[in-house]
Amino acid sequence: xxxxxxxxxxSFRDKTNLLFLMFFPxxxxxxxxxxxxxxxxxxxxxxxxxxxxxxxxxTGLLLEDRQKGVVKRVAAAPISHFxxxxxxxxxxxxxxxxxxxVVIVGGVLYGQELYQPFLLFILYLAFSVTAIALxxxxxxxxxxxxxxxxxxxxxIILISLLGGLLVPYEMLPEWIQKLSVVLPTYWLYKGIEWxxxxxxxxxxxxxxxxxxxxxxxxxxxxxxRRIG
Amino acid sequence: MSSGLVTSWRFxxxxxxxxxxxxxxxxxxxxxxxxxxxxxxxxxFRFQMPPWTIFIDIALCLVxxxxxxxxxxxxILPIFExxxxxxxxxxxxxxxxxxxxxxxxxLGYWLVFQAAFIGFLVTEWExxxxxxxxxxxxxxxxxxxxxxxxxxxxxxxxxxxxxxELSERNRIARALHDHLGHDLTGAKLAMDxxxxxxxxxAEEMLNQVKKRIERSTLMLRDxxxxxxxxxxxxxxxLTEIIEEFNHIHVEMKQAGxxxxxxxxxxxxxxxxxxxxxxxxxxxxxxxxxxVQLDATEALVRLSIMDNGNRTNKVNEGSGLRHLKLRAxxxxxxxxxxxxxGFLIVCVLPLTKGKEAEQ
Numbered sequence: 193x194x195x196x197x198x199x200x201x202x203s204f205r206d207k208t209n210l211l212f213l214m215f216f217p218x219x220x221x222x223x224x225x226x227x228x229x230x231x232x233x234x235x236x237x238x239x240x241x242x243x244x245x246x247x248x249x250x251t252g253l254l255l256e257d258r259q260k261g262v263v264k265r266v267a268a269a270p271i272s273h274f275x276x277x278x279x280x281x282x283x284x285x286x287x288x289x290x291x292x293x294v295v296i297v298g299g300v301l302y303g304q305e306l307y308q309p310f311l312l313f314i315l316y317l318a319f320s321v322t323a324i325a326l327x328x329x330x331x332x333x334x335x336x337x338x339x340x341x342x343x344x345x346x347x348i349i350l351i352s353l354l355g356g357l358l359v360p361y362e363m364l365p366e367w368i369q370k371l372s373v374v375l376p377t378y379w380l381y382k383g384i385e386w387x388x389x390x391x392x393x394x395x396x397x398x399x400x401x402x403x404x405x406x407x408x409x410x411x412x413x414x415x416x417r418r419i420g
Numbered sequence: 421m422s423s424g425l426v427t428s429w430r431f432x433x434x435x436x437x438x439x440x441x442x443x444x445x446x447x448x449x450x451x452x453x454x455x456x457x458x459x460x461x462x463x464x465f466r467f468q469m470p471p472w473t474i475f476i477d478i479a480l481c482l483v484x485x486x487x488x489x490x491x492x493x494x495x496i497l498p499i500f501e502x503x504x505x506x507x508x509x510x511x512x513x514x515x516x517x518x519x520x521x522x523x524x525x526x527l528g529y530w531l532v533f534q535a536a537f538i539g540f541l542v543t544e545w546e547x548x549x550x551x552x553x554x555x556x557x558x559x560x561x562x563x564x565x566x567x568x569x570x571x572x573x574x575x576x577x578x579x580x581x582x583x584x585e586l587s588e589r590n591r592i593a594r595a596l597h598d599h600l601g602h603d604l605t606g607a608k609l610a611m612d613x614x615x616x617x618x619x620x621x622a623e624e625m626l627n628q629v630k631k632r633i634e635r636s637t638l639m640l641r642d643x644x645x646x647x648x649x650x651x652x653x654x655x656x657x658l659t660e661i662i663e664e665f666n667h668i669h670v671e672m673k674q675a676g677x678x679x680x681x682x683x684x685x686x687x688x689x690x691x692x693x694x695x696x697x698x699x700x701x702x703x704x705x706x707x708x709x710x711v712q713l714d715a716t717e718a719l720v721r722l723s724i725m726d727n728g729n730r731t732n733k734v735n736e737g738s739g740l741r742h743l744k745l746r747a748x749x750x751x752x753x754x755x756x757x758x759x760x761g762f763l764i765v766c767v768l769p770l771t772k773g774k775e776a777e778q
Contacts, residue, residue: 370442373448374438
């Protein structure tokens with residue numbers, strides 16, 4: 193688990209990362225609830241956006257490895273590409289898990305109205321994995337970490353907007369509403385709605401399974417080995 | 421190329437299904453069907469999936485068709501895969517379900533036709549490409565073998581030259597020892613005896629010595645005559661080639677000790693000169709050629725330069741390529757330049773040659 197430990201360490205070494213990983217999640221706990229929209233406290237509605245940012249920051253490390261030729265050296269080392277990727281992704285998932293725990297537990301302790309905190313935690317976790325996979329797949333199309341990150345920032349805003357995280361989903365035109373089903377953010381929004389309003393358990397399982405299938409799909413696309 | 425086509429075909433069909441889902445007023449649940457098909461397509465894009473995975477596609481289509489009528493068009497993916505992998509039983513199986521469930525719509529027929537057609541085409545292409553790749557590999561292999569054999573032959577040539585030199589040296593030594601040495605020693609002994617003799621015995625001995633020395637002289641002349649080659653060799657041979665060459669004026673310059681050049685090197689330098697002269701006559705409008713042969717302690721350098729004006733660069737012919745290879749086989753090099761006239765420079769190392777002899 194050397195790669196795993198190292199990935200954890202280097203994730204926290206960067207000052208900006210520290211801001212993303214520690215400060216923002218804690219700040220999200222204290223954002224106030226709104227009267228009409230969203231139904232969740234503001235911080236919890238926007239936490240999905242934060243997850244996407246964190247995912248691209250973390251997976252950017254892999255792109256940096258490729259840029260600096262570390263991947264080439266790893267290819268020559270007695271460690272398989274699969275293992276290298278797996279341990280890195282595991283480390284990222286661990287960090288995201290920690291964040292989700294902090295946010296949920298913090299919210300409960302602070303007294304935010306979270307409806308069903310445990311289910312919300314499950315939903316955030318599923319979405320975190322999807323976000324990592326999405327960022328991984330996104331990175332596989334880029335050569336430099338900076339351009340990948342900058343373009344993905346606008347993509348995050350766009351998909352959060354269309355997915356119903358930033359503005360009320362009902363405000364969007366109907367065809368966009370239907371089209372936004374392809375976005376993982378839409379499924380996070382649906383999950384949050386389900387937690388707030390309740391419904392069939394099967395629906396919640398369905399939402400999470402869509403997120404899981406998405407993660408698998410994006411992982412398969414994103415795990416393509418690019419050495420150069 | 422065909423793998424890219426296959427991947428894009430799969431994803432285009434997934435997008436087509438999504439489009440259908442988008443336009444038909446259907447439940448969100450069936451969206452999972454499309455994502456699952458996309459997952460299978462991406463798995464096939466990244467990994468070599470066994471044919472039984474086609475059953476997963478079929479099962480998905482069968483499960484989702486009751487919920488969404490458009491899911492039946494998902495069958496074109498397993499149909500494509502079964503044609504691609506040539507699993508005809510599976511193909512018939514899928515086709516049966518597909519035709520029964522689509523109610524003979526023209527769109528359905530068209531979709532299944534294009535899926536089967538592209539699946540068939542792609543496999544044929546791959547098969548053809550496999551045949552061509554195998555053939556190319558075979559040819560490359562044959563070429564490598566040929567090159568190796570040629571190198572071995574060159575090496576053997578070098579060794580033979582060396583052996584011939586050694587055996588010739590042996591023959592000379594034997595001839596000198598057996599005949600000349602024998603007679604001269606006899607003559608020397610007779611001269612020693614002559615000092616102690618006088619009268620008729622001395623005269624007879626003197627005649628004998630005279631005869632022996634005469635015979636030795638004759639033998640020496642014969643041996644030397646045998647040793648002198650009929651053909652001219654070495655630098656003389658190069659001069660001879662130049663003298664025989666009457667088309668263009670050739671200037672020959674020599675420097676250094678020509679005897680230090682190993683015998684086998686002449687078999688490289690000589691064809692090199694011939695090739696250069698022939699090339700000049702055939703491809704150039706030169707009026708003067710300068711041939712320079714230098715032998716230093718470390719290397720032999722033969723440069724042949726003409727004053728021709730060659731605008732079109734002639735490709736390296738097999739003659740020059742072969743010479744290059746021969747030069748390389750003894751650790752030397754052959755290079756050409758077209759900048760001012762045509763220049764060939766052949767450089768062969770001397771130290772290596774000496775080492776090989778030892």
